[in-house]
Amino acid sequence: MDEAGRFRQSRNAGAYFGLVPRGHQSGEFDWTGRITKQGNGTVRKLLDEAVNSILTSSKETFALKTxxxxxxxxxxxxxxxxALARRLAVIMHAMxxxxxxFQA
Structure with missing residues (x-):
């Protein structure tokens, strides 16, 4: 993400990195699928590493982990x-x- 002003809302950063479910609609059927994986794959990998660190390595308890x-x-x-990776992307955009x- 080169410029924070690109998005009006921070929650759009999750969609930019492909961390939202893909939607499918056909007639009466409306269902959501897997994540879209749009955007930069390296950023998704780094967010996954951050999530792994939060869930497994950190001994502290803070709001995100709870x-x-x-x-x-x-x-x-x-x-x-x-979901945690998406939330981290939203927080990073706001920061x-x-x-x-960042304040845990």
Missing amino acids: WAMTVAKRRSLKKVRV LRDGTL
Whole structure:
């Protein structure tokens, strides 16, 4: 992401990196599929490494990890990893736009 002003809302950063489900519509049927994988694959890999670090390596508890563990009780771990990566992308865009530092 070269310029933070590219997006009006931070939540659009997740779609830019392909971390949102693909939608399918046909007649009466409307269902969502796997992630779109649009955008830069390297950034997705780096976000996946960050998610792995948060979920497995960090001993501390903070809001993102608590949220991910709450979602993990209802969904599969793969979906939690993608959801946390998307959330990290949104947070990073907001940090880039505002010029603030990350605060867990």
